[in-house]
Amino acid sequence: MTNPIEILQHLIRFDTTNPPGNEAECIAYLDRLLKEAGIETTLVAREPHRPNLIARLKGTGNTPPLLMYGHVDVVTTANQDWDQPPFSGVEVDGYIWGRGALDMKGGVAMLISAFLRASTEKLPLAGDIILTLVSDEEGRSDYGSKYLVENHPHYFDGVRFALGEFGGFSLYLGGRKFYPIMVGERQSCNLKAILRGPAGHGAFPLRGGAMGKLGRFLVALDEKRFPPHLTPVVRRMLETMSEQIEDTELKTRLIQLLDPAMVDMALEQLGDQRRFFEPQLRNTVSPTIVNGGNKLNVIPPEVEVTLDGRILPTFRPDDLLAEMRQVVGEDVEIIVTRYEPGPAGIHMGLYDVLARTLREADPDGYPVPLLISGATDARYFSRLGIQTYGFLPMNLPPDFSFMPLIHAANERVPAEAIQFGTDTIYKALQRFGEAAL
Ligand SMILES: [Zn+2]
The missing domain is CATH 3.30.70.360 (Alpha-Beta Plaits)
Incomplete structure (x- = not known):
């Protein structure tokens, strides 16, 4: 089965609330999907009930392997008032509901679905693709990416670039649609x-x-x-946004953010966007x-x-x-x-390929690089010299504001956005060999 929406619904039904995590059954399900498609997998675990899964597709070796990673644990739903049960994965009016729909079982569904499709369709790959699905990102990653990077770095030998959370979603600003791609945190x-x-x-x-x-x-x-x-x-983000935005007031504010002397005044005027x-x-x-x-x-x-x-x-x-x-x-x-410590610098080598892929997938949107304020597992993989791009594309409708739903009640995602993300990631797999190393 490679339908990302069905995969997402299955994933949501595993209660992987961290703590305690209990990711084993969820990882076993993903392991089955890969094995049924004839793909070899490896489970690596510090503790058996908190496993991580690694699978690899062979490429020609002309280009370094590309890593794709995501986490299957989620944050608590305690003391939250939900309109649909948080571990139901139910579809209502085109939205898939449940804890993790956005962060990040939706992303995991896209990644594994694109990976399975690349395998079934025997997509020619410029380099190997390494899929890594981890536990414990919402904790301290002691059982997940941190453990892998510190104890099993050889699985990632030669990797330069990775796709992971958090980015690729549409962001509406001043009458335009943007697609921020996370390149740093x-x-x-x-x-x-x-x-x-x-x-x-x-x-x-x-x-x-x-x-x-x-x-x-x-x-x-x-x-x-x-x-x-x-x-x-x-x-670069501010310049692209201010060139594209139609709203003249907002355009002026973003241009002011480029000038240190004007920053505080401009932020003051930005209201919620601050x-x-x-x-x-x-x-x-x-x-x-x-x-x-x-x-x-x-x-x-x-x-x-x-x-x-x-x-x-x-x-x-x-x-x-x-x-x-x-x-x-x-x-x-x-x-x-x-x-x-984060990475010593930001490597933009794969950025243009991803931006082009997104632009073709949705010509109405403008990709921009994004620096996120929090931290993801990217910080651990960066210790191996791996540059992560937050690239889980989602073409969201303008009236759907998803940021307030992350880690909160009523987390949900348009089913269509999950399909869009899967197709766009698949296209990125077709052309990651064009990256500047
Ligand atoms: Zn996350």
Whole structure:
């Protein structure tokens, strides 16, 4: 069976909520699909109940192998109010409903379906295609891509480019349709800030203590912004968008985003669209956990704040710390607790092939490169020198806004978009040999 819509419906019916994941049955189903088509598979697992699947189609070897990867685990549906059961995979008015429809069982269905079709139709391939379906992306990838990259890198020998999440969907802006293709992501940098001050009995108030400093620290982060940085990918995206957009007001704003002196003013004017553009233009930190004090009548000597930091490609934690100091001052200790470096640079070698393929599939849409604000499994594969392109094409209708549905209630996807994505990925497999290495 190669029908991607039926595959997606099957995939949704496996409850792979992570934690705990329990991806084994879902992976076994995908394994069966491949074996029934006569394709050899390998299961690689750190723990048997959290397996990863690898399959390979032979190419001529003229070009390095192309990796296609996706994750089968999903996030929780707890405390969400759904109009259709989240693990039903039911089709209603042309939409497939369920957890993972968008993130990313829809993508997995497209990838495996295009892969199966390439095998059945004996599509001539410029290089091998390696399909890798992993567990645990919504966790820390300790059982999935991180495990594979650290313990079994040889499966990916020679790979330069990969297709994965997150990109290829249509995005409507200022009267035009765009297809952002993810080429990079910000790096994750977790931080801890410690504020200290005099301690004592709660009955004898102290000024200038850790709590007062905490207040000033949080207010500073809330009110001030770190400086903008224009990276080449974001420049290219903004230039393409501003050339195409018809809405003159929005066009002006996007042109202003290219000028560091105008960025803050332009973001202010962008309204809801600010959320899309701002993380691509600067390093950020979000305070998420506060710990301090444990007794009503004791003024604590210190308070700790945990912060979720995100750094633009090619920047480093030291850059983030320097920018943070400018905002919060010196009277706080800041420690980097976990940093996951991204790739040293962004390689655009396969981008033009993908953009051309998308443009042919939908001549009304304009492909643009995208830097995403969060992180995907691309960061682990990048350690092997692999450049990932977020390329799960979906031609979505203008009235369907999918971003609010990701990780939320009523996640669903147009069945037509899944077919479109499968066909477009298949076409990309026909021509990935044209990439610039
Ligand atoms: Zn995902």
